[in-house]
Amino acid sequence: MMESSIYLDEARDPLIIAEGWMKDGKDIAIATVVETWGSAPRPVGSHLVIDAEGNFHGSVSGGCVEGAVVTEAIDVIDSGNAKMLEFGVADETAWQVGLSCGGRIKVYVERLG
Amino acid sequence: MDPYALKTLNAERRARRAAILVTDLGDGRDRIVREGDQVAGELGAAIAKAFRTGNSGSVEAEGRTFFLNAYLPQPRLLVIGAVHITQALAPMAKIAGYPVEIVDPRTAFATSDRFPDVALHAEWPEDVLKRQPLDSYTALAAVTHDPKIDDFALKAALDANCFYVGALGSRKTHAKRVERLLALGATADQIARIHAPIGLDIGAASPAEIAVAVLAQAIQAFRSRGLEAKDAAA
Numbered sequence: 001m002m003e004s005s006i007y008l009d010e011a012r013d014p015l016i017i018a019e020g021w022m023k024d025g026k027d028i029a030i031a032t033v034v035e036t037w038g039s040a041p042r043p044v045g046s047h048l049v050i051d052a053e054g055n056f057h058g059s060v061s062g063g064c065v066e067g068a069v070v071t072e073a074i075d076v077i078d079s080g081n082a083k084m085l086e087f088g089v090a091d092e093t094a095w096q097v098g099l100s101c102g103g104r105i106k107v108y109v110e111r112l113g
Numbered sequence: 114m115d116p117y118a119l120k121t122l123n124a125e126r127r128a129r130r131a132a133i134l135v136t137d138l139g140d141g142r143d144r145i146v147r148e149g150d151q152v153a154g155e156l157g158a159a160i161a162k163a164f165r166t167g168n169s170g171s172v173e174a175e176g177r178t179f180f181l182n183a184y185l186p187q188p189r190l191l192v193i194g195a196v197h198i199t200q201a202l203a204p205m206a207k208i209a210g211y212p213v214e215i216v217d218p219r220t221a222f223a224t225s226d227r228f229p230d231v232a233l234h235a236e237w238p239e240d241v242l243k244r245q246p247l248d249s250y251t252a253l254a255a256v257t258h259d260p261k262i263d264d265f266a267l268k269a270a271l272d273a274n275c276f277y278v279g280a281l282g283s284r285k286t287h288a289k290r291v292e293r294l295l296a297l298g299a300t301a302d303q304i305a306r307i308h309a310p311i312g313l314d315i316g317a318a319s320p321a322e323i324a325v326a327v328l329a330q331a332i333q334a335f336r337s338r339g340l341e342a343k344d345a346a347a
Contacts, residue, residue, distance in 0.1 A: 045169030082141045113116045
């Protein structure tokens with residue numbers, strides 16, 4: 001078997017980190033980009049993993065919306081109910097946070113277990 | 114996400130095997146599908162496409178919305194032979210998104226001076242492949258012209274079902290190679306998978322042009338994975 005470390009960057013891989021957190025008995029939420037329109041910094045399928053204290057790894061944007069996703073994720077960890085979040089262009093009237101690049105993304109946030 | 118699904122997914126990724134996490138966005142239930150698992154209907158067709166392209170996305174099937182997250186191992190290219198063609202092929206392949214490793218036991222060829230910034234093994238393929246076995250997300254190009262170096266690696270690539278296997282040499286050279294591979298225990302079907310003469314037929318003349326032809330053929334093989342099998346079954 002090939003050494004996994006050659007091909008997976010385990011120290012930075014969100015799903016590997018989430019598995020480690022799970023073994024430590026932490027409550028975790030996993031956020032996934034499920035749709036993008038226009039210019040989006042991270043492709044569909046990208047993950048952000050969050051624990052109940054708000055620690056996170058990975059990314060679903062270039063840092064534009066991670067803060068909001070973490071806040072929602074803590075809520076998802078508490079309730080156990082998954083959420084679909086949508087973020088668009090930063091616009092004071094319509095959006096609290098947004099993507100300065102002009103794209104839109106949809107992020108699915110679910111609890112692990 | 115189901116904790117068991119997360120563990121299974123990570124195990125597949127660590128082993129360099131493709132997997133797709135299928136999530137029902139209506140009720141949040143999910144499961145892991147491995148390459149080769151049979152899934153019927155529209156969902157099955159979408160899963161097969163995701164394995165081929167590596168693209169994740171949503172799909173409507175059976176009146177439900179599923180999100181398919183495709184996790185494909187990084188495709189890579191192993192070149193047997195630190196020759197002139199390889200000097201052009203290594204940087205080209207890296208730019209195209211196929212990291213390269215080079216194996217050549219001839220220390221006069223395998224020098225970091227000739228191959229800066231590339232993983233280079235001045236060893237026999239037998240020794241390197243023992244440490245780093247081939248897999249179906251690896252392409253192998255054998256370009257030494259020397260049966261003592263190429264043959265073992267070619268047989269190993271066929272056994273590991275590498276997505277691309279190419280061998281440098283004329284038709285006459287290849288005919289002799291076929292005899293040797295049969296003697297090593299390769300089947301005729303396996304041998305038919307070898308691209309020889311190597312590279313797409315674009316009239317390549319210089320070493321760099323041959324490198325373009327090889328890289329294009331490897332990309333074609335990667336992007337059409339599974340299509341031949343489907344055509345044969347239809």
